[in-house]
Amino acid sequence: MNIRFSKISLLCAGLLAITTLGSHAADHAAKATDQHGSHGAKHWSYSGEGAPANWGNLEPGFSLCRLGKQQSPVDIQGQGSGKPAPIEFAYTASSAEVVNNGHTVQINLPSAGGFRLDGTEFKLAQFHFHTPSEEKIRGVAYPMVAHLVHKSAAGNLAVVAVLFELGDENQALKELFAKLPANGQTAHLSNAFNVSDLLPAYKGYYKFMGSLTTPPCTENVQWQILKQRVEISKEQLEAFRKLYKMNARPVQPLNQRKVEES
Numbered sequence: 001m002n003i004r005f006s007k008i009s010l011l012c013a014g015l016l017a018i019t020t021l022g023s024h025a026a027d028h029a030a031k032a033t034d035q036h037g038s039h040g041a042k043h044w045s046y047s048g049e050g051a052p053a054n055w056g057n058l059e060p061g062f063s064l065c066r067l068g069k070q071q072s073p074v075d076i077q078g079q080g081s082g083k084p085a086p087i088e089f090a091y092t093a094s095s096a097e098v099v100n101n102g103h104t105v106q107i108n109l110p111s112a113g114g115f116r117l118d119g120t121e122f123k124l125a126q127f128h129f130h131t132p133s134e135e136k137i138r139g140v141a142y143p144m145v146a147h148l149v150h151k152s153a154a155g156n157l158a159v160v161a162v163l164f165e166l167g168d169e170n171q172a173l174k175e176l177f178a179k180l181p182a183n184g185q186t187a188h189l190s191n192a193f194n195v196s197d198l199l200p201a202y203k204g205y206y207k208f209m210g211s212l213t214t215p216p217c218t219e220n221v222q223w224q225i226l227k228q229r230v231e232i233s234k235e236q237l238e239a240f241r242k243l244y245k246m247n248a249r250p251v252q253p254l255n256q257r258k259v260e261e262s
Ligand SMILES: [Zn+2]
Pocket: 015, 128, 129, 130, 147, 213
């Protein structure tokens, strides 16, 4: 189980570590792991030769990172056309496996519920962190963001982003951030985790179509960025930054996309 998770997540920083994504992703992951392991081939990262500007050239399967027109993250300028329906959150407490996959810390939750939007149910698979926040609001990045990654029965991906700002210790993340595993390691939370404890009180959000923010930068991902920030302490942020000083892809052109705002 751990080997399987680490293989997949080595490639995909968690966004693709949804075990049901299919054989393409699995082949891809195996191939990248082989290259990485046996030949020291360039692997994607956030600096140096594997930096985001080069992702699209690292291998043919990553070309969308370079050529895609609906890439994430974006800088939301408050374009606000249209008004999306409220997100109906229905998270449940779940056991939680915490994996440091070399690109981020990812929490896998086997039975965490999900949300419903526009008649579609999305089931949560995992969440993970980036620092600073990948998405910007009117040019401003926040110290950290959590990406809650969901999948519908039809196989469509939807990410809910929760932005963090410095303040009080985040109680929902207390146990998790006290036992962040080292690179390649896995930990298990002793308490059940309910993702609803991570959400801000106000659920207004920005909605747009985008992509995975890590190779292979797959598009048709539905994004929901919650407007209200939640707090983490300086110590919690530092605990994550000890592992990942910077793991954020730069913002991408919005092109013709519209951003809805509730
Ligand atoms: Zn992410």
